[in-house]
Amino acid sequence: MYKLREAGYEDFSEVxxxxxxxxNSHLTDTYFQLDKTSFTAIMEAENRKLYLVEKNGSIAAFLLFRIDHGSRTIFIEELSIDADFEKKGLDEHLYQKVERFAGKKGISQLFAAITTKNTGVHQFFEQKGWKREKEVYVLNMNE
Known part of the structure; x- marks a missing residue:
């Protein structure tokens, strides 16, 4: 059984x-190396959220997003899935979490920069109603 939860400091090594x-599946083919300093900054930032999906105590996927309360937008910074857990619907669980969060907070737009050549990632967002604007996908919550 899968469990969706917010990340804690103890999750650094798995994330x-x-x-x-x-x-592993990512939104971009060029990625940043996540080190302890960057992870700590993410955990301490009031405008960033990191959600995880775990199975039997092991983290299988995560989604990181940044909230801009002034413009009422969310920018999905990363969505990564362990290759052993691909095609199991984990992206859907994480996506629904960020969409519910956005609805509760009155967010009007979601953004995601997707530069991977993995067409499945692009199709996932397009099937959810996102529109591509160059390398950025946008979802208007009020449409």
């Missing part, structure tokens, strides 16, 4: 393992 492994 960095998923983030730093190229064979």
């Amino acid at each position: 960095s393992r998923i983030n730093n492994t190229k064979k």
Whole structure:
């Protein structure tokens, strides 16, 4: 059974393992190496959220997003899935979480910069109603 939860400091090693492994699914083919300093900054930022999906105590996927309360927008910074858990619907669980969060907070737009060559990632967002604007996908919550 899968469990969706917000990340804690203790999750650094598992999140960095998923983030730093190229064979895993990501929004972009060029990724940043997640180190302890960057992870701590994410955890301490009031405008950033990191959600995880775990199975049997192991993290299988995560989604990181930034909130801009002034413009009522969310920018999905990263969505990464361990290759062993691809095609299991984990992206859907994480996506629904960010969409519910956006609805509760009165967010009007979601953004995601998707530069991967993995067409499945692009199709996932397009099927959800996102529109491509160059390398950025946008979802207007009020349409």
